[in-house]
């Protein structure tokens with residue numbers, strides 16, 4: 027790679043050991059991907075805030091001990107626990123200790139304590155075309171696709187290196203030519219009634235991710251009035267079933283006002299279709315539970331927005347969570363403050379819903395939780411749940427999650443795609 031004089035000085039350690047380590051990691055990354063030079067980014071989102079392995083803690087602590095400081099605004103993904111309500115979350119001591127160490131390391135380096143996987147709904151919002159370096163797959167897909175900002179799928183630990191240097195190697199989705207759609211996915215025979223059931227969006231995302239893999243896809247047939255939270259759920263699911271960094275939704279997303287626009291004058295290499303039967307099939311495949319068992323309901327993956335809480339509160343109005351069920355709704359600290367101020371938090375708490383912040387439920391603490399099965403309206407959580415936590419899962423709409431929580435029995439409603 028061609029490095030500037032200043033970058034060469036950093037590599038020689040003239041600006042300190044933390045920048046030297048960070049830049050050497052980024053240069054290695056750039057050389058693997060054939061980048062010619064480094065480029066500036068204006069903000070970073072750190073993924074490796076969820077304790078998974080000791081190496082993640084030790085790397086962050088080492089950079090902090092060496093005086094590493096972030097050079098650009100840097101947001102933080104969730105922790106493995108609710109950092110304030112960890113007792114109610116029944117966080118085991120080991121997880122609490124490791125999470126606290128991660129928290130301290132990133133805060134010492136100057137990161138913003140957002141503790142959310144939806145920085146794009148919490149004030150860390152890049153503009154169209156802005157070059158950023160984000161970790162966290164749902165956030166990456168959302169930033170590239172829905173906002174039109176530019177980031178690669180930065181892996182754990184690359185993100186903090188990018189934050190310390192304020193630069194990344196110039197390759198991949200940072201470049202216009204790599205943002206053109208290669209595969210066209212057409213939605214066929216999907217009625218308006220189907221789109222009115224919001225559960226369709228994570229299911230479509232799951233299918234799109236499987237079909238696209240690591241290719242940029244253009245999607246034809248999503249209604250123009252799709253809500254932002256539905257796009258959030260679609261991106262999250264797509265980035266879990268495939269290595270999706272960018273998808274174009276024709277007529278919806280900014281680089282896809284037309285098919286021609288997102289193809290950049292080329293033709294798609296492949297044209298695929300999604301039919302109602304495939305959506306039904308995806309719903310079945312996302313459910314691993316063999317029995318009608320769900321004693322834990324989890325919503326808020328990605329973290330719930332204020333609008334999603336309003337909807338949940340309306341569905342819970344006048345109802346109570348059954349004593350045999352635990353119902354968790356997860357969000358950011360910012361949204362938690364809003365629902366507290368307007369009374370939604372009290373209404374939900376009174377009805378038996380527990381609201382947590384800061385946390386990603388995929389780091390399921392088996393030592394202190396003893397649930398038998400979970401139900402979720404998240405395509406991403408359903409996709410990862412069994413493999414990552416060992417807990418069986420049933421995917422369902424938010425309405426079905428609430429019905430199940432209230433009755434204590436797994437409730438299903440007939441979905442419009444199931445009638446086909």
Ligand code: F3S
Pocket residue numbers: 103104143164262326327328329385386387388406407
């Ligand atoms: Fe967020 Fe964890 Fe879901 S990071 S998107 S709550 S799997």
